[in-house]
Amino acid sequence: MVKKLYNCLNCPAYCCSYALIPVTDFDLKRLAKHFGISVKTAERKYTKYGDAEYPRVLRHAADEHFKSACMFLDQETRRCTVYEGRPRICRDFPTQSRCGYYEFLKFERDVQDDRDWVATTN
Numbered sequence: 001m002v003k004k005l006y007n008c009l010n011c012p013a014y015c016c017s018y019a020l021i022p023v024t025d026f027d028l029k030r031l032a033k034h035f036g037i038s039v040k041t042a043e044r045k046y047t048k049y050g051d052a053e054y055p056r057v058l059r060h061a062a063d064e065h066f067k068s069a070c071m072f073l074d075q076e077t078r079r080c081t082v083y084e085g086r087p088r089i090c091r092d093f094p095t096q097s098r099c100g101y102y103e104f105l106k107f108e109r110d111v112q113d114d115r116d117w118v119a120t121t122n
Helices: 025-035 039-046 088-092 100-112
Strands: 047-049 056-058 060-062 068-070
Antiparallel strands (some): 060 068
């Protein structure tokens, strides 16, 4: 296991803004169980077609910091609302000990001399 040298609680959830967050059959089963619904219903409500590489991806919603983000991201807390039911890719991300988003955010907060600085899109 890789020791992670960052704290996701200090990030506005950059990784949740990826345009394509792939969902596997197992992920769908986990989401369905989390919500107490059928796999087909979970697929219809929470996923959409992605592309050839990732045919099934999570749906997104408008976001105040990014153009859009995962539909399960709480806009106020910036935390996952389905943490126990989240897809495998979310469970494994990032696979390195450092997160590029977190490093960027730390750098910008130092440069801006503002602990709470968060980039917005305009």
